[in-house]
Amino acid sequence: MIITGVFVFFSLLVFSHGANPCCSNPCQNRGVCMTYGDRYECDCTRTGFYGENCTTPEFFTWIKVTLKPAPSTVHYILTHFKGVWNIINNISFLRDAIMRYVLTSRSHLIDSPPTYNSHYDYKNWEAYSNLSYYTRSLPPVGHDCPTPMGVKGKKELPNANLIVEKFLLRRKFIPDPQGTNIMFAFFAQHFTHQFFKTDTKRGAAFTKALGHGVDLNHIYGESLDRQHKLRLKKDGKLKFQIIDGEMYPPTVKDTDVEMLYPPQVPDHLRFAVGQEVFGLVPGLMMYATIWLREHNRVCDILVQEHPEWDDERIFQTARLILIGETIKIVIEDYVQHLSGYNFKLKFDPQLLFKQRFQYQNRIAAEFNTLYHWHPLLPDTFQINEKEYNYQQFLYNNSVLLQHGISEMVESFTKQNAGRVAGGRNVPAAVFRVAVASIEQSREMRYQSLNEYRKHFMMKPFKSFEELTGEKEMSAELEKLYGDIDAMELYPGLLVEQPRPGAIFGETMVELGAPFSLKGLMGNAICSPEYWKPSTFGGNVGFEIVNTASLQKLICNNVKNCPYTSFHVLKNDNSERATINASSNSAPLEEVNPTLLLKERSSEL
Numbered sequence: 080m081i082i083t084g085v086f087v088f089f090s091l092l093v094f095s096h097g098a099n100p101c102c103s104n105p106c107q108n109r110g111v112c113m114t115y116g117d118r119y120e121c122d123c124t125r126t127g128f129y130g131e132n133c134t135t136p137e138f139f140t141w142i143k144v145t146l147k148p149a150p151s152t153v154h155y156i157l158t159h160f161k162g163v164w165n166i167i168n169n170i171s172f173l174r175d176a177i178m179r180y181v182l183t184s185r186s187h188l189i190d191s192p193p194t195y196n197s198h199y200d201y202k203n204w205e206a207y208s209n210l211s212y213y214t215r216s217l218p219p220v221g222h223d224c225p226t227p228m229g230v231k232g233k234k235e236l237p238n239a240n241l242i243v244e245k246f247l248l249r250r251k252f253i254p255d256p257q258g259t260n261i262m263f264a265f266f267a268q269h270f271t272h273q274f275f276k277t278d279t280k281r282g283a284a285f286t287k288a289l290g291h292g293v294d295l296n297h298i299y300g301e302s303l304d305r306q307h308k309l310r311l312k313k314d315g316k317l318k319f320q321i322i323d324g325e326m327y328p329p330t331v332k333d334t335d336v337e338m339l340y341p342p343q344v345p346d347h348l349r350f351a352v353g354q355e356v357f358g359l360v361p362g363l364m365m366y367a368t369i370w371l372r373e374h375n376r377v378c379d380i381l382v383q384e385h386p387e388w389d390d391e392r393i394f395q396t397a398r399l400i401l402i403g404e405t406i407k408i409v410i411e412d413y414v415q416h417l418s419g420y421n422f423k424l425k426f427d428p429q430l431l432f433k434q435r436f437q438y439q440n441r442i443a444a445e446f447n448t449l450y451h452w453h454p455l456l457p458d459t460f461q462i463n464e465k466e467y468n469y470q471q472f473l474y475n476n477s478v479l480l481q482h483g484i485s486e487m488v489e490s491f492t493k494q495n496a497g498r499v500a501g502g503r504n505v506p507a508a509v510f511r512v513a514v515a516s517i518e519q520s521r522e523m524r525y526q527s528l529n530e531y532r533k534h535f536m537m538k539p540f541k542s543f544e545e546l547t548g549e550k551e552m553s554a555e556l557e558k559l560y561g562d563i564d565a566m567e568l569y570p571g572l573l574v575e576q577p578r579p580g581a582i583f584g585e586t587m588v589e590l591g592a593p594f595s596l597k598g599l600m601g602n603a604i605c606s607p608e609y610w611k612p613s614t615f616g617g618n619v620g621f622e623i624v625n626t627a628s629l630q631k632l633i634c635n636n637v638k639n640c641p642y643t644s645f646h647v648l649k650n651d652n653s654e655r656a657t658i659n660a661s662s663n664s665a666p667l668e669e670v671n672p673t674l675l676l677k678e679r680s681s682e683l
């Protein structure tokens with residue numbers, strides 16, 4: 080009894096004056112903090128820094144740090160000087176060297192193999208090996224820390240509803256100045272929901288997407304069982320139905336796969352695809368339909384090339400081709416658009432063959448959180464004169480049959496999406512989703528916005544005004560959070576001052592790009608043993624991958640080959656000429672290559 084009492088007294092004493100010293104994040108420059116009793120030590124191994132807090136640069140590091148331009152400078156150069164970039168883009172060794180630098184400098188910011196997860200703030204085998212968790216770029220804040228952000232800020236964070244109401248909720252639609260369109264928004268949602276599939280039954284820390292990357296489980300199903308139910312078992316194809324002479328996904332009844340639909344949805348509109356939530360929005364089902372058609376189209380080509388192959392081999396090879404097409408489109412159309420760069424990005428796995436690069440990937444919880452780009456969403460969805468509010472649009476697959484894919488593509492290409500950064504642009508329809516993003520971040524004990532900025536090589540913000548670039552919201556944020564070092568990641572990303580004329584602020588890009596490029600290039604098909612024609616059924620398949628583009632995906636699978644892009648039309652004639660050249664379906668083989676070139680040159 081007495082001994083226990085003394086022990087409790089003693090440990091309370093130690094605990095009270097020696098709260099975990101790592102809570103204050105003393106180790107800089109990616110040094111690792113470890114406690115010894117109530118003391119801490121920083122492990123600065125291979126950080127390029129030394130000293131108690133890893134703050135003193137080694138000579139070589141000092142040179143690098145001194146010469147390294149700020150992210151805003153690099154961004155400025157890449158988004159200006161169009162004339163110079165037009166020349167560089169055409170000099171292949173320069174373009175390759177710059178692209179190689181982009182890929183390595185970004186992906187080196189991602190720990191690979193992965194380290195922490197939301198339940199472990201130190202390295203261990205369970206955290207490394209349990210694929211049900213999203214990994215973490217920064218470990219969670221310790222439960223024994225004095226405040227939710229470590230030591231900074233108040234003991235309790237402001238109410239999440241209040242944050243969303245005051246700073247995130249849309250007052251009036253703010254169009255994205257980069258001209259991002261709804262075609263982009265739904266591509267983003269469709270593409271990312273293959274690796275952002277939170278296992279809500281287990282909690283925000285867990286994922287159902289065990290492939291942790293671009294495996295196209297949103298087309299083929301996460302489990303082998305689901306895949307087999309979706310397959311036709313002939314010529315490698317997926318099951319489909321023909322409506323009005325066009326191919327659509329099969330129904331739940333035809334396939335016996337589970338999909339999430341509310342009870343009032345009639346059987347004939349319960350389309351079944353790889354991802355079970357894609358009945359949510361017709362925009363998702365539109366892309367699901369397009370990719371289904373692409374898979375079956377590629378199968379037809381492979382069967383011609385390889386009449387000797389069985390269904391299984393055609394299917395598997397087509398899947399690899401579609402993975403390659405996806406990565407190509409995401410880098411050269413999607414990221415190209417988002418970046419606003421005049422430098423022409425290139426998908427070429429060979430660029431990394433002589434670099435130190437791990438062909439593996441683990442999706443991070445922070446990547447998921449930052450990708451909650453709901454400000455992209457408009458107030459209403461416009462399809463060819465018809466306007467849908469959320470209630471009419473969500474879970475309404477009859478939109479697809481009413482308009483057909485072609486009309487949807489045309490309309491979504493013309494409709495502007497919202498600006499993501501700058502605050503106050505989340506539509507009321509997804510209010511709850513924004514609140515959930517904040518609450519889940521707290522549940523997972525995310526570190527502060529500034530800790531993430533430091534981890535991704537940015538200077539921490541010194542004030543709320545520096546964060547938002549204005550006075551009103553920043554003053555209110557300061558009142559609520561108390562300290563800029565206690566500002567949370569997600570609301571921070573959404574209220575951050577956008578770069579001039581851009582959709583995002585600096586933090587979104589500097590955090591998002593490394594996760595994104597690592598996930599794309601870390602794919603197995605990008606590794607030296609995979610990246611060759613035979614993997615894709617020969618030169619014909621390899622060529623499909625190497626020439627893929629959004630416009631081609633649409634032209635090859637959508638009636639009338641409507642013009643498309645990830646941005647609305649800019650008001651210059653070069654682009655209008657491009658559209659006239661492409662519209663009204665000339666033979667595909669003739670249209671695509673020229674269209675590709677024209678569109679590019681008008682952009683650059």
Ligand code: HEM
Nearest residue numbers: 264265267268275276277360447450451452453455512515
């Ligand atoms: C009409 C359109 C949309 C609706 C109704 C919608 C609704 C939702 C809902 C209800 C959730 C789950 C929130 C929770 O955790 O409780 C969610 C998650 C998410 N949304 Fe959206 N969303 C839409 C469009 C988009 C778009 C355009 C993006 C763009 C990237 C996006 C990105 C995400 C991401 C990354 C998640 C997390 C997914 C996960 O962890 O499983 N959403 N959304």
Ligand SMILES: *[C@@H]1O[C@H](CO)[C@@H](O)[C@H](O)[C@H]1NC(C)=O
Nearest residue numbers: 103104105106130131132134
């Ligand atoms: C290291 O950080 C701690 C805590 O922030 C601080 O008290 C100490 O002075 C720092 N040491 C050096 C050498 O800067």
Ligand SMILES: *[C@@H]1O[C@H](CO)[C@@H](O)[C@H](O)[C@H]1NC(C)=O
Nearest residue numbers: 165166167168169170171680
């Ligand atoms: C770029 O180079 C290609 C051949 O490498 C050439 O056909 C094209 O005209 C060049 N374009 C410009 C703008 O210099």
Ligand SMILES: *[C@@H]1O[C@H](CO)[C@@H](O)[C@H](O)[C@H]1NC(C)=O
Nearest residue numbers: 198205208209210211212281
């Ligand atoms: C992963 O961790 C969760 C939570 O601890 C546990 O329920 C699950 O069984 C683990 N999975 C594996 C494969 O060990």
Ligand SMILES: *[C@@H]1O[C@H](CO)[C@@H](O)[C@H](O)[C@H]1NC(C)=O
Nearest residue numbers: 470471472475476477478481
């Ligand atoms: C669903 O879309 C169809 C086709 O445009 C439309 O006629 C119908 O009213 C919509 N359903 C609801 C519930 O709004």
Ligand SMILES: *[C@@H]1O[C@H](CO)[C@@H](O)[C@H](O)[C@H]1NC(C)=O
Nearest residue numbers: 652653655656657658659660
């Ligand atoms: C494109 O076509 C439209 C009509 O379809 C026409 O009004 C316009 O002048 C054309 N633009 C150019 C640049 O040819």
